[in-house]
Amino acid sequence: MEVALYSLPFLLKGAVVTLWVSAIVASCSLLLGVLLGTLACYAPAPIRWAITLYCDTVRGIPVPVLILTVYYAVPLLLGFPINNYADAILALTVFTTAQVTEIARGAIQSIHFGQIEAGKAIGLGFWPRVLYVVFPQAIRRFLPPWVNNLTDVVKGSALISLVGIVELMLQIKQVAGRIYVPMPVYIAGTIIYFLINYSLSSASRKLEGRFAHIRE
């Protein structure tokens, strides 16, 4: 107990880093993923192929490899190193965007073609059909896998300790190493991770309830 109380300030400091890195990655990948997912459905073929290639490539690379590749490649490409937080956020965003793209693409494509025809039949143009017919229905299918993905982002952010960022995971390791009593520290850390992700999934359940009237 004493150990847990001692470690708590350090762990919370780490949790704050985990949270804001996750928040930035989640927001950027949401914007980019929805954009790419939409393009993957409606853009001309070469753009669609490029997006598929990007998603398949990125998903085939382990996240630690991706993080270290970005960390070493950026200085080579730019001629100077950037902040290691930027490297980590960039790598995680590249990875997560690929996943969000696939989720968005799947959600959009799962909307029945009859919905699009019904939109056409009343004279709606392409963008009104997408905005008022397809997207509102796709949101409901997008949400559950996306929140699932958010919890993956939070957990995946543990890997940025690879480039020396002291987030929750690295704080746990450091504190445990300092006081030689690892178990209570790891348990406390686990509880923090659990609390973050549990609040995400219960928020998602509430949100899904708001879309429950959309049944086919």
Added chain:
Amino acid sequence: MMAATDNSAAIVRIRGLGKAFGSNRVLNGVDLDVARGEVVTIIGPSGSGKTTLLRCVNALEIYDEGSITLDGVEVGYLEAAGRRRRRKERELSAIRAETGMVFQMFFLFPHLTAAENVMLGLRKVRGKDKASARAIAERWLTRVGLADKFDSYPAQLSGGQQQRVGIARAVAMEPKVLLLDEITSALDPELVGEVLGVVRQLADDGMTMIVVTHEMAFAREVSDLVVFMDGGRIIVEGRPDEVLEKPSHERLKTFLSRLDSNRKRAS
């Protein structure tokens, strides 16, 4: 409310219509005129091209050959300086706004209430403000007998009610022609009557309609003209009593007797 009947002018004029999906020719030179206020029923076996013909009229399919004009405007193509090019998406939307379509599977927007389903086109295509779109939606929903369902979602409605919302959604746009694609085929038998009742009322009010149906009794009752299609062609065309009661053409006879025996077997 509805256009005054002026039977002299064809509102839909179809000439030499041809359409193929790959190597499968589904329409083989169809000619048909639909006058203002007229109800034309298309019957025929499945695969005869009747649904494709209907879908060409509102440009959900673009024909390869021939011509369809809606109130004098070529539907699928733009002709300028002797050249013919496929219409662009924006032009097609404008043409589709002048036609109404009701689908076999309803295709109501499940995320919108009955009133919102009707309002969407009024708001986003006709540019009406929310209050007047709502007023029009309520008026049409009341006319199809759903005055107590304005704020119900499609999932809360029966099939017959959903299809009546589908009809309200189409007619609220005041289309020049209403296209009905087997609109009772997905309904339980006891719900067919309420939907056909609405269509009958629209016919009485002078709405121009092209109807694809397997309900022969209904076709006989509401149609001004019945068209029998087979193999992508119009085989027989005439008044309902001529076509349905004293069929002379061999293929039409076979088709009608097969329908008849199916019905007997079902009951």
